Amino acid sequence: MDFKDQIKILGERVTKLKDQIQTEEATKHSFVMPFIQTLGYDIFNPAEVVPEFISDIGLKKGEKIDYAVFLEGKPTILIECKHWAQNLSIHDGQLLRYFHVSKAKFGVLTNGIIYRFYSDLVDPNKMDEKPFLEINMMDIKDNQIEELKKFHKSYFDADSIVNTASELKYTNELKQLLQQELNNPTPEFVKYFAKQVYPSIVTAKVLDLFTNLTKKSVQQYISELITERLKTALTKEDEASKETDNIPVPSLNVENKIETTEEELEAFMIVKSILRQKIDFKRVTYRDAQTYFAILLDDNNRKPICRLYLNGTKKHLAVFDENKKEVKNEIKSLDDIFTFSDLLMQIVANYDKAKEKI
Numbered sequence: 322m323d324f325k326d327q328i329k330i331l332g333e334r335v336t337k338l339k340d341q342i343q344t345e346e347a348t349k350h351s352f353v354m355p356f357i358q359t360l361g362y363d364i365f366n367p368a369e370v371v372p373e374f375i376s377d378i379g380l381k382k383g384e385k386i387d388y389a390v391f392l393e394g395k396p397t398i399l400i401e402c403k404h405w406a407q408n409l410s411i412h413d414g415q416l417l418r419y420f421h422v423s424k425a426k427f428g429v430l431t432n433g434i435i436y437r438f439y440s441d442l443v444d445p446n447k448m449d450e451k452p453f454l455e456i457n458m459m460d461i462k463d464n465q466i467e468e469l470k471k472f473h474k475s476y477f478d479a480d481s482i483v484n485t486a487s488e489l490k491y492t493n494e495l496k497q498l499l500q501q502e503l504n505n506p507t508p509e510f511v512k513y514f515a516k517q518v519y520p521s522i523v524t525a526k527v528l529d530l531f532t533n534l535t536k537k538s539v540q541q542y543i544s545e546l547i548t549e550r551l552k553t554a555l556t557k558e559d560e561a562s563k564e565t566d567n568i569p570v571p572s573l574n575v576e577n578k579i580e581t582t583e584e585e586l587e588a589f590m591i592v593k594s595i596l597r598q599k600i601d602f603k604r605v606t607y608r609d610a611q612t613y614f615a616i617l618l619d620d621n622n623r624k625p626i627c628r629l630y631l632n633g634t635k636k637h638l639a640v641f642d643e644n645k646k647e648v649k650n651e652i653k654s655l656d657d658i659f660t661f662s663d664l665l666m667q668i669v670a671n672y673d674k675a676k677e678k679i
Contacts, residue, residue: 327359332458345404352433361474386419400429420448426479453490511535551590585614595662
């Protein structure tokens with residue numbers, strides 16, 4: 322099993338067990354120690370992983386940090402742990418004090434779910450105020466796993482990590498800034514775009530108008546970008562399938578007089594783009610019918626995600642309630658499908674939960 326699979330399995334463990342973890346010690350034993358072990362360190366070897374590592378702070382003697390990972394006989398990574406439900410932001414000062422008096426190059430503050438990695442990129446031997454890497458074990462991204470892999474004992478190279486940490490830190494901060502601006506554009510952000518297209522002075526009234534227009538334009542652009550990329554990916558999949566499939570298959574659409582429209586395919590790709598945040602997008606399939614366009618999970622008629630009615634004068638997105646009764650919701654355009662994102666993801670989650678109970 323490779324490192325990526327190990328980390329994802331640990332993330333699933335955290336998701337399933339967190340509500341049963343009542344104490345900080347239980348958080349350490351159930352989440353943090355397996356995490357350290359997954360990074361390749363022997364948690365039962367006191368020469369490699371030292372629990373309750375003593376780090377004297379000024380006049381305070383015998384101060385202890387939860388774990389210190391040793392490499393070549395030197396403390397290299399300090400790890401301070403809190404209960405999984407605690408907010409880490411109120412505890413980073415404690416790790417900073419430990420870091421300052423030690424020779425460790427990296428500090429980690431964690432509650433077993435969130436892991437924040439710090440170094441001394443700004444001032445030597447003084448821990449930075451902001452982490453250069455933050456991961457959420459319940460929602461870890463593939464690119465974050467690649468960064469985390471650098472801390473594995475087999476690949477650990479402090480200089481290599483430091484060289485990329487600065488870029489990683491600023492990239493993460495810029496992404497957070499972009500997310501804030503896209504969700505709630507600041508006046509400065511709106512003015513920058515408004516001045517490019519509005520022919521006169523940007524007054525307070527114009528600024529208010531362009532705030533909504535900017536937010537809407539960004540959302541539409543992202544939607545179109547995702548749709549276009551999915552369309553390209555699907556086209557490549559179809560081409561690859563045709564190359565490997567030498568057996569001619571008669572078209573059911575022709576026999577049943579069913580024509581799948583471009584609009585239906587675009588809607589399908591929007592639903593795929595929503596659900597790929599939680600599941601493998603290949604699990605999302607469709608089946609076209611004469612009166613509706615069905616989107617299914619795992620190509621299973623018993624797992625309908627939604628039905629789309631796009632060929633009439635009014636467009637509808639339909640889902641099934643707990644009594645398996647179809648509930649139709651009118652949509653004005655395909656962009657309105659994004660307003661049902663949480664509902665669609667919950668439907669898929671419910672199917673997977675039901676499967677786990679079997």
